[in-house]
Amino acid sequence: MTVQVLFFASLREAANTRELQLSLDAPLNVRNLATRIERDYKGLELSGSLCAINEHYVDPDTLINEGDTIAFFPPVSGG
């Protein structure tokens, strides 16, 4: 399956990119994806970050589906 991955704030800086397109073997959850990204992007530490799929917050054990947009970002500090 193909998915889009987005990074924001300090994770965007660490990844040196805002966006990736990845081809993945299903089934895969958010935690599995984070492990794979950390393996491929040395220096990018996703522990402690939040995740959203298709603009809604999800827990790390949420399964990923074809076409999903998965965003990783630090705890939020808006307002």
Place this chain on the structure above:
Amino acid sequence: MPDGKNIFVVTRDGLDIARFMAEVSDPAFGAVASFLGTVRSPNLGETVLYIDYEGYEAMIKTQMQVMADELRRGLELGHLVLAHRLGKLKPGEASIAIVASSKHRKDALLACQTGIDRAKDLLPVWKYEVTEKSQTWVKGNSSASTPL
């Protein structure tokens, strides 16, 4: 009584509070309340030069809808504006606005109080604070979901 409308704003321009007040004002609703969050300086003893707000714009609007649905479940609201500004803001400039109308004052006032708390939990926005001595990402809040 008219149906309440929601207006969600994500912008790099200044927040137009007068326009927001006009948007929620309605003869059917006798109370209008507003909350503005502004850039504070000094912060933690340091003079702030500016804060650069980064946001995930599409998700901000999705989460504003989540916020509005929550607020309307608990309160009897008229019209509601939720607005967040992104980009570089100087001390004193408004970064967030919550403006609500309701038939009676309590609901509009509570919408502002509960709304700013939920905005700080839910809106995917990050502050990069630049002071006279340092520049850093401001430590955030992870209560929206279980972190990795």
